[in-house]
Amino acid sequence: MDSQMMTGNLAAAWGARLADVDYIPAFPITPQTEIVEALAKWCAGGELAARFVTMDSEHSMMTAAGAAEATGARVFTATSSQGLLYAFEVLYSISGWRAPLVLVNVSRALAAPITLESDHNDVLAARDSGFLQIHAETCQEVLDSILMAYRIAEDERVMLPVIVNLDGFSLSFTREPVRIPDPEQVRTFLPPFHPAHLGFRASVPHSLGVAVIGGTPYAYFRHQMHLASINALEVHREVAASFEQLFGRRYDVVEGYRLDDAEDVLVMTNSCAGTGKAAVDAARGEGKRVGLLRLRMIRPWPADAIRGALRGRRAVAVLDQNLAPGQGGILFQEIAASLYHEATRPRALCSFIGGLGGQNLSVGELRAIFEQTAKAGVSGKGIGPVLLYTQAEHREMTQLQMVAAGSVKRET
Amino acid sequence: MWQRETFKKIKQVPGEEHVLPGSALCAGCGGLESLRLAAKVLGDDVVYVNAAGCFTMLAAYPYTSFKGSWLYTTMGSAPAGAQGVRDALDLLIAKGRLPKHENLKVVVLGGDGSTYDMALSSTSGAMNRGLDFYYICYDNEAYGNTGMQLSPATPYGARTATSPCGLQHPSGASQEKKDIFEIWRAHKPPYIATVAPRYPLDLEEKFARAAAFTGPKMVLALAACPTGWLYDPGETPEVAKLAVETGLWPLKEAINGVLTHTYVPKRKPVEAYLKLQGRFRHLFEPTMQTEAIQHIQARVDAYWERATREGS
Numbered sequence: 001m002d003s004q005m006m007t008g009n010l011a012a013a014w015g016a017r018l019a020d021v022d023y024i025p026a027f028p029i030t031p032q033t034e035i036v037e038a039l040a041k042w043c044a045g046g047e048l049a050a051r052f053v054t055m056d057s058e059h060s061m062m063t064a065a066g067a068a069e070a071t072g073a074r075v076f077t078a079t080s081s082q083g084l085l086y087a088f089e090v091l092y093s094i095s096g097w098r099a100p101l102v103l104v105n106v107s108r109a110l111a112a113p114i115t116l117e118s119d120h121n122d123v124l125a126a127r128d129s130g131f132l133q134i135h136a137e138t139c140q141e142v143l144d145s146i147l148m149a150y151r152i153a154e155d156e157r158v159m160l161p162v163i164v165n166l167d168g169f170s171l172s173f174t175r176e177p178v179r180i181p182d183p184e185q186v187r188t189f190l191p192p193f194h195p196a197h198l199g200f201r202a203s204v205p206h207s208l209g210v211a212v213i214g215g216t217p218y219a220y221f222r223h224q225m226h227l228a229s230i231n232a233l234e235v236h237r238e239v240a241a242s243f244e245q246l247f248g249r250r251y252d253v254v255e256g257y258r259l260d261d262a263e264d265v266l267v268m269t270n271s272c273a274g275t276g277k278a279a280v281d282a283a284r285g286e287g288k289r290v291g292l293l294r295l296r297m298i299r300p301w302p303a304d305a306i307r308g309a310l311r312g313r314r315a316v317a318v319l320d321q322n323l324a325p326g327q328g329g330i331l332f333q334e335i336a337a338s339l340y341h342e343a344t345r346p347r348a349l350c351s352f353i354g355g356l357g358g359q360n361l362s363v364g365e366l367r368a369i370f371e372q373t374a375k376a377g378v379s380g381k382g383i384g385p386v387l388l389y390t391q392a393e394h395r396e397m398t399q400l401q402m403v404a405a406g407s408v409k410r411e412t
Numbered sequence: 413m414w415q416r417e418t419f420k421k422i423k424q425v426p427g428e429e430h431v432l433p434g435s436a437l438c439a440g441c442g443g444l445e446s447l448r449l450a451a452k453v454l455g456d457d458v459v460y461v462n463a464a465g466c467f468t469m470l471a472a473y474p475y476t477s478f479k480g481s482w483l484y485t486t487m488g489s490a491p492a493g494a495q496g497v498r499d500a501l502d503l504l505i506a507k508g509r510l511p512k513h514e515n516l517k518v519v520v521l522g523g524d525g526s527t528y529d530m531a532l533s534s535t536s537g538a539m540n541r542g543l544d545f546y547y548i549c550y551d552n553e554a555y556g557n558t559g560m561q562l563s564p565a566t567p568y569g570a571r572t573a574t575s576p577c578g579l580q581h582p583s584g585a586s587q588e589k590k591d592i593f594e595i596w597r598a599h600k601p602p603y604i605a606t607v608a609p610r611y612p613l614d615l616e617e618k619f620a621r622a623a624a625f626t627g628p629k630m631v632l633a634l635a636a637c638p639t640g641w642l643y644d645p646g647e648t649p650e651v652a653k654l655a656v657e658t659g660l661w662p663l664k665e666a667i668n669g670v671l672t673h674t675y676v677p678k679r680k681p682v683e684a685y686l687k688l689q690g691r692f693r694h695l696f697e698p699t700m701q702t703e704a705i706q707h708i709q710a711r712v713d714a715y716w717e718r719a720t721r722e723g724s
Contacts, residue, residue, distance in 0.1 A: 022503050025496065051503050053495065056537030060492030063485050063534070067461070067496025070483060072504055075496075089486055097483075194509075200481040200497060201514035202457045209484035210471040217473050 003140075003179045008171035008271075011139040011178050012078065012104045012164070013038035015146025017048050018186045019102070022073035022193075024052045025064040030116050031168035032080040032106040039076075050076075062087035065101055066094035069161075070208055072199035074150070074192075075101040080168060081108035081122045088126070094161050095130025095225060097208050099198065100153030101161045102146055103131070107270065108168040109357035117358025118168040120270065120322040124298075124330050130225050132162040132232050133298040135269045137255075139176040142166045144249060147181070151190050151239045157231040159197070167271040169358060174271075185246050229300045236297060253302035255294040256309055258284060262291030263314040264373050265346075266366075267335060269295045272321060272355055279366035290370055295331065303338045310339060315348040315377030317369055320385075321355040328385030329353055348376035351384030362390060414665075414674045418620040419613045426452045435477045436469040440645025442652055443467070443550030443635030445609035447521070450548060450631070453619035456480045459497055459516045463490035463531055465523030466557045467550060481516065488530040490520045491538035494545045517546065523635075524551040524565035528590050539599040539628045546622065546629045552637035553589070560640040560691075564590040567660075568711075569704050570691045572640075577694045583704035584694060588711070593632055593664070600669035601628035606662060608634040610652035614663055614674055621665070634661050642690020654685040659712045662719070671724040679716065682709045 006014070012035045016024070024043065026036040042048040055061040058079050069075040079087065084105055094101065105126075109119040123133065134149060136142045142164065149162040166172060200206055212218045236253055244250040257277050259265065268276045273294040283290045293309045295302070310316050316339075320329025327333070332351040339345040350373045355361050365388050376383050402408045419425065430451035437444050443466065451458075458480035462468055464487035471482045485493035498518045504510035522531055527549040535547065554572050555561040561574040562585055571577055571584040596604050602625035605618040615633075622629040636652045638645040655661035656677055663675040683705060686692040695701045 022507070023496075023499060025492075049507070051499050053499060053541065055492060055495070056533050056540075059486075060489050060495070060534045060537055063489035063492035064496035064499070067483060067485065067493040068500035069496075071497050071500035072510070073500040090489065093486060199510075200459045200483070200501070200516055201510060202516055203514060205456075205479060205481045207471045207476045207478075207482040210473050210476070210482065211468055211484070212473045 003177035005175045006139060006178050007034065007173055007175055008139045008142050008166045009034035009106070009173070010038055011143040012146060012166065013042075014178070014180055015143040016076040017042055018143070018181060018183060019074065019076065019147055019150050019190060020187070020192070021048070021050050021076040023065070023068045023075045024050050025055050025061045025068070025075075025077055026052065027055050027058050027061045027079065027083065029058070029080045029083040031108060031172040032078045032083070032104070034172070035078045035104060035106070058083035058087040059090060062090035062094065065103070066090060066097055066099045069094070069099035069101040070097045070198055072193070072195055077101070078104040078106065080106040081110055084122050084126060085110065091126055091129040091131055093209060096221070098159040099161060100159050102149045102153060103161065103163050104146065105163050105165045106168045106172045107165055115357045116168065118170060119356045119358070123163060123165045124322050126163060127299055127330070130160060130229070132160055132229065132300065133165060134162060135165040135296060135298055136171070137271055137273050137294060139171060139174070140178045140249070141251065142171070143178055143180070144243065144247070144251065147186060147190055148239050148243055148251065152232055152235050154193060154195070155235045156196065158228050158235055160225065160228055160232070165270065171271040181247055189242060189246050232300050233302060251296065252305070253297035254305045254309060255296055257292040257294065259291035259293065259309060261289055263289040264370065264377055265291050265293050265310060265313050265316050266369065266373070267293045267295065267316060267318040267331065269298070269331065270321070272361055275361050276319065276366065279363065279370070282363065283367070283370050288370060288374070301334060301338070306335065306338050307342055310335070310346060311342045312344045313346045315350065315373045316346045317350040317352060317373040319352045319354055319369065323353050323356060332385070346377070347380045348373070348382040350376050350382050350386070352386045352388055354388035359393070361388070365390060414672050416613055416617040419616040422613065425449070425612055425616055428452070430454070430456055430479060432477050432479070436472055437466060438639045438645070440638040440648040441466070441635065442609045442637060442648050443552060443633060445648070446550060446607060446615065446633035446635065447548065449609065449612050449615050450619050450633070453616055453623065454517060454519060454546070457516050458519050459483060461485060461490050461493040461497060461518060461520050463487050463520070463522040463526035464557070465526055466552070467521045467523065468557070487526050489534045490522050490526065490531060491534040491543070491545070491547065494518045494520050495538055495541070495543050498543060498545055519546040519548060522547070522549055523556065524549060524553060525555040525563045527551070528564040528592050532595070536599065539596070539601050539630070542627050544626050546631065548631045548633055549592070550633050550635040552635035552640055554640055556637055556640050565592070569686070569695055569708055571694055572691070582694070583701050584691070596630050597666050597669055597671065601630055602626070602668055603665065604630040605665040606632045606634070608652045608656050608661055608663060609636070610649050611656060611663060611675065618665060618674070640691070642693075643688050647688060651685070651688055654680065654688065658682045658685045659716050660685060662715070673719060673724055679712070682712060
């Protein structure tokens with residue numbers, strides 16, 4: 001089948017449609033809304049045999065989603081940013097219920113100040129919720145990752161929910177060529193959902209989410225979740241092989257780009273990794289031995305794959321599109337922790353913070369990152385967190401402040 | 413004149429128990445007694461969807477008080493959980509993946525703390541969507557599971573841990589009890605009722621009547637609370653009785669929004685009810701707070717005068 005031009009949002013909706021989901025509780029939020037609009041249309045038109053319900057909030061939406069999944073339906077839903085945080089406590093309930101639904105998050109920076117554009121503080125806030133997380137770079141990967149997500153989530157060794165993340169605007173509203181897999185082949189890849197350990201029925205009563213008294217049972221169930229999450233690394237390997245065999249596209253927990261002989265490696269996630277890859281190509285053109293490591297699976301944390309890709313390098317830079325105020329980049333900390341025990345760990349680790357709230361990542365900034373990382377590799381002294389902010393951005397901000405102060409009129 | 417059709421005599425109340433003894437709830441819990449009676453009509457083919465509150469302790473690993481199923485959700489979204497369960501059961505049956513005889517009633521159990529404030533959005537949403545479910549609010553007029561703090565269901569004049577009697581508010585809670593029944597009624601669900609555990613025939617009749625309706629079936633149950641209202645657990649029947657006989661807890665129903673009182677009390681003075689409970693003791697000693705008591709009486713009188721005028 002030839003590819004079609006479609007947005008990341010429409011690709012996400014196609015993922016849910018091909019997964020033949022049963023139930024879609026929804027609530028609109030920019031930049032996610034196009035996903036549920038497409039699904040509502042298909043449910044109304046009969047292209048998708050699912051029940052679509054508009055809920056009263058994301059908190060209710062996630063509760064209904066988890067409850068329906070716990071009853072035995074295959075559930076899909078989507079949100080973004082403030083919506084994800086509004087539903088936050090429910091995320092922990094759903095993973096505790098071991099209800100393997102798929103939630104698409106369209107990344108959008110968090111208020112205040114309020115904005116619609118992307119960074120990853122929303123989805124990374126959910127990194128300890130028990131949801132697995134897959135972060136996509138392209139529209140095709142969004143669709144494919146949703147199909148893989150259901151296979152992984154519903155595996156008896158896992159039984160945990162998954163967040164598939166795509167960037168707001170830069171992916172959600174960007175059209176790219178996407179191949180829509182053949183529904184028959186998808187059915188082979190993803191059989192119908194018949195959970196062995198979920199469901200409420202008259203003949204088999206079931207209590208879920210019950211209280212525990214004391215730390216012993218609490219720790220027992222929490223440990224189970226951790227071990228199941230770790231199992232998802234092996235399950236991902238199997239699922240990726242099966243997916244490649246059927247559809248010819250390969251996805252691993254991390255993606256290496258021009259890593260073979262790279263001295264220095266830049267670590268990125270999501271759609272801006274495309275910008276990073278272009279910067280690698282440009283630097284390679286100048287004779288620099290650099291490469292890029294894109295983290296695709298964030299939970300469970302693919303520590304072995306990361307170590308394998310980064311051990312023996314001269315220097316590693318992590319470009320975080322998030323900011324933990326008072327600390328720095330979230331992924332930088334996790335990368336650093338993973339490398340600590342490596343005998344041949346990189347001589348320097350550098351932390352850069354950029355692309356916040358849709359902030360541009362310029363060619364010049366990426367060149368500067370490579371230069372500073374190389375220098376750190378030579379000196380053996382890491383740097384950061386470096387808050388990326390160009391002179392042009394500074395000029396723009398100064399202009400805005402003067403307008404706010406009433407001292408100049410905005411150029412029209 | 414409202415008449416019971418299914419439950420005319422106490423002998424007609426089924427003997428079989430569906431809420432099993434031995435839970436962690438307090439002795440004399442009026443909410444649990446309401447639920448015990450309700451379950452005699454609801455049966456065992458039920459999934460209870462619970463919000464944070466006293467009843468959360470009814471299913472504490474590895475025990476449960478029910479032969480049916482249970483899902484604890486959150487404090488603010490049990491009706492949304494009911495939506496998910498109901499929709500999933502319906503679609504699984506429609507798609508042939510669940511036999512019809514495996515179907516369950518979906519029953520929300522929420523306290524007043526959840527029902528009156530935090531879960532109002534999700535309850536309103538569920539009613540607005542016409543969800544086919546039962547909602548039982550066990551109303552003990554305070555955040556009970558955390559040790560009796562002021563809730564929007566706390567009546568004027570009650571002392572709670574966060575509405576103490578002080579110089580500013582010598583009579584305890586200064587706000588009036590929120591009228592959740594009327595908030596529900598504005599949504600015009602097919603069935604709403606109030607019940608009290610001391611009036612078992614009235615209670616059973618209402619659950620039997622509710623069963624005839626598809627859609628939201630909302631029940632507000634008086635949960636006389638010895639631990640929080642400060643009286644001896646053995647007095648729960650008397651306290652529940654006086655709540656009704658003074659007119660403070662009207663027994664009523666609304667079918668598609670049309671209101672009927674199911675019992676019109678002769679209305680004893682409110683003091684009879686207030687005096688029984690430690691949470692109102694400050695109204696009587698060391699000095700009588702006559703004005704506060706009169707205020708409570710006046711509001712009850714106004715309620716029933718209006719009810720009489722409107723013929724409901």
